[in-house]
Amino acid sequence: MTKKELKRESIIQAALKLFSTNGFHKTTIPDIAKSLGMSVGNLYNYFKSKDILAKEIIKYTSDILGDEIKKINMLDMSSKEKIRKIVELYFQMAKEKPEMIEYFLRVYLSHREVFDDGCEGMICVSSFVTEIMLFFDKGVEGGELRDQDFFSAFGLFMGYLGGMVFLKGESILPKDLDEYIDDISENIYNALKK
Amino acid sequence: MTKKELKRESIIQAALKLFSTNGFHKTTIPDIAKSLGMSVGNLYNYFKSKDILAKEIIKYTSDILGDEIKKINMLDMSSKEKIRKIVELYFQMAKEKPEMIEYFLRVYLSHREVFDDGCEGMICVSSFVTEIMLFFDKGVEGGELRDQDFFSAFGLFMGYLGGMVFLKGESILPKDLDEYIDDISENIYNALKK
Amino acid sequence: MTKKELKRESIIQAALKLFSTNGFHKTTIPDIAKSLGMSVGNLYNYFKSKDILAKEIIKYTSDILGDEIKKINMLDMSSKEKIRKIVELYFQMAKEKPEMIEYFLRVYLSHREVFDDGCEGMICVSSFVTEIMLFFDKGVEGGELRDQDFFSAFGLFMGYLGGMVFLKGESILPKDLDEYIDDISENIYNALKK
């Protein structure tokens, strides 16, 4: 990685953090620059606009999540076990790098104006969606999961997990996320199994 | 309803529409006033700030959704059938009054700054959450649903349905929402049943 | 004239003065607002952008100049005498309201980017150009002026007068503008006469 690439990534991470924590509109470019100890003008040498930065962040996040799920996909275990692994992964991320999951929920999901141009459909989250699709297809092929519309399954998976993290973020959940892993894995498995 | 209450509601509806369609920050108070043919100053006679208006809208929306679910709750039918009814209701709303569901997803969910003060926890959506809770408790009491943490069940319900409507809104779903009703109702039932 | 129209015009006049004196880019919106004792935001209630303001100014200026030439056109005198009247008018304006002529030369003429959209061709200066055209056509009809391409004549008139005012503005002319009236009127007449 060149110096420039490293700096680019550090900007992405700083912005990811701020956008997730304080909201997209409440976070200003000077805020991001200041948090990095760099000047506003220089930040614009790396990303031509706030919107473009937002789009690069969702790709970055999707890639990282996708890579992690890929690792799970490559393991030699049942779909049931993989479901649990994915739930664990998701919640672990929500604890360790909450900004990534929050970014999905609070920035990507709800600022259509920003992502409409350049992230149509699922372009910017394809690396993540693809892995979920692979997981599901394998489970169906292996005869473990019921053969249903992919989106019915995808919506369940992502909506459910996202919903739980949202509830956690709102301080609504009485218990730690980890304590829901059993229930949720079971629910998802029951919903998808043959 | 007094004249004043009627006008209050018409403001809520106009703002709901605009916030959902164009985003919270992209919608200005003058925009709302103009769409109602009233003056900015007068609008402030009804709602003291944009944030307060946003909070009133989520309560209004939650009440309407809650009322509808209440009707379902009062029907004499199995939990399995009720699940289907709720899914149908949700998707029907998403089609007929998309602004309500979109408001949940695109405004309430993602502007913590706005709702933090006054809508802590689930205060502003309690009428809706309460009905889901009633549905779930009855199902458990009746021995039809597995006795699990309420939030595990609630997250599934709401995350799943919200997720599907989001996918639809992004033009990602290949089929009409209605065509997913069977799959989704079945998945939810399988996840929650004893 | 309503109060609002009066304010609109006062903005045009203030901006005209500043743009002409200090240049279009060197004049900021806060500069204009301050010179009027009004707020920046309120100025935008009258003109939606700096560019639009610039275009309204050229129309305003063109109208005023056009009206003055119209008065000359309606006089019952020879083309030779009218030429002198127009030269006098132009120089008088350059002395009394130098900002108008300067605006033509220093703002309109040289900021294509600004006027390209909305002032194509001569749209925004048509009231002025039209009167020059009328003057010329009458002179030709009356047999006093040579029948030549209008633009050959228009370029002479306007380029010449504009050029003189420019030279004056650059403090290049050793004498007062008035002292050139004889020479210039004669030159123009000699150039255009039959």
Added chain:
Amino acid sequence: MTKKELKRESIIQAALKLFSTNGFHKTTIPDIAKSLGMSVGNLYNYFKSKDILAKEIIKYTSDILGDEIKKINMLDMSSKEKIRKIVELYFQMAKEKPEMIEYFLRVYLSHREVFDDGCEGMICVSSFVTEIMLFFDKGVEGGELRDQDFFSAFGLFMGYLGGMVFLKGESILPKDLDEYIDDISENIYNALKK
């Protein structure tokens, strides 16, 4: 010419082109550097500021135009013929190297702030003005042109030609510039002749 002088000139030409085409303020130093394939920092080794570059360009342009008129001045022909030659030259330049004429009209003429310091009066265009003056004086000496104030004649010449090129640039002229040569030469001659 040394290597350094060559590079200097190539910068002048690139900047001339860009300033004329896109405007002085719309053209950035990075734009110029990029069009030359050189670095911003290095460009500053040749010209200490954007304003200084702008002033060097007008001198450069004026020299080239002056040289061409000098050639005409040295020809053995009547003032009438020379006028035509000058008009032809001007229009030919406007066609072949439009950036030069445009630079006069759109940059030099209208950015007083830039040229005020260092190009007072006609310092930076003296090589061009001098030749026009020589042409005029010879014509007067030779008894062909009327003896009038030089600036009355100069304003006619330059304002007229500049005006025509401006009209052409605005796509207002219905015909090609060349087709106006006869009319314009005749008009100028009639205006200046004894």
Added chain:
DNA sequence: GATGAATGAGCTTTCATTCAT
């Protein structure tokens, strides 16, 4: 000579909110 990342002041524009009428 040559590079280009870095600076930061300054610009245009927006908009929630107020208040005199």
Added chain:
DNA sequence: AATGAATGAAAGCTCATTCAT
């Protein structure tokens, strides 16, 4: 209740210029 002109802080973004390498 109703109006809408007015406010002004704050946002996103630009760009001439510098300087460490």
